Amino acid sequence: MLSTSLFVLFAYLVGSVSAAIITCKIMGLPDPRTLGSNNPGATNVLRIGGKKAAAITLLGDTLKGIIPVLIARLMDADATTLALVASAAFLGHLYPIFFGFKGGKGVATAFGVILVISPLVALALLATWLLMAYGLKISSLSALTAAVLAPLYLWLLSPENAFLYMGFFISILLIWRHQSNIKNLLSGAEGKIGKGN
Numbered sequence: 001m002l003s004t005s006l007f008v009l010f011a012y013l014v015g016s017v018s019a020a021i022i023t024c025k026i027m028g029l030p031d032p033r034t035l036g037s038n039n040p041g042a043t044n045v046l047r048i049g050g051k052k053a054a055a056i057t058l059l060g061d062t063l064k065g066i067i068p069v070l071i072a073r074l075m076d077a078d079a080t081t082l083a084l085v086a087s088a089a090f091l092g093h094l095y096p097i098f099f100g101f102k103g104g105k106g107v108a109t110a111f112g113v114i115l116v117i118s119p120l121v122a123l124a125l126l127a128t129w130l131l132m133a134y135g136l137k138i139s140s141l142s143a144l145t146a147a148v149l150a151p152l153y154l155w156l157l158s159p160e161n162a163f164l165y166m167g168f169f170i171s172i173l174l175i176w177r178h179q180s181n182i183k184n185l186l187s188g189a190e191g192k193i194g195k196g197n
Helices: 002-015 019-026 042-049 051-074 079-094 105-116 119-136 139-157 161-179 177-185
Strands: none
Touching: 002 042, 002 177, 019 079, 019 105, 019 119, 051 079, 051 119, 051 177, 079 161, 079 177, 105 119, 105 139, 105 161, 119 139, 119 161, 139 161
16 A cells, blocks of 8 residues: 555656646746646647647656656556556646646646556557547647547456546546637637647
């Protein structure tokens, strides 16, 4: 129980490190919480600082998911512990203790934790995102589609119930964090990839 608690705490703290805010500060860019969508994530960093800053942010947010889950896995944590660690890292990104509990939407961090939990599911999610993004050119809709399908992919490709419950938890929060995007999608106001919105 103690080791599980420590793993979970470590994962939350790692998740709480904002790649977007740190990247923008190092590169001399404005705080992403003050411009664009005010979201500290890779898409908003792309608007503010361009492709290089966005790529660094995307990598950082993904690694926040990978590192704590990978460490737990290498230390032979069971499926329930892995699911809790994954959820904690994701929650850290959404509600970071170091940044007033105001974080990003969690797409890249969710991908990072699932990449370690089940590479096949991560591949399926990446393919889903890419197909949607290529076809419709809307990043948020691509992310929402992947979020909705994540529990199904976990059910089909992963044998552990703990991972399925984790998938539902992460998917629900991802959808919740995209409320403004959903409103824009319904009104036709959501920006498209490459259009500078």
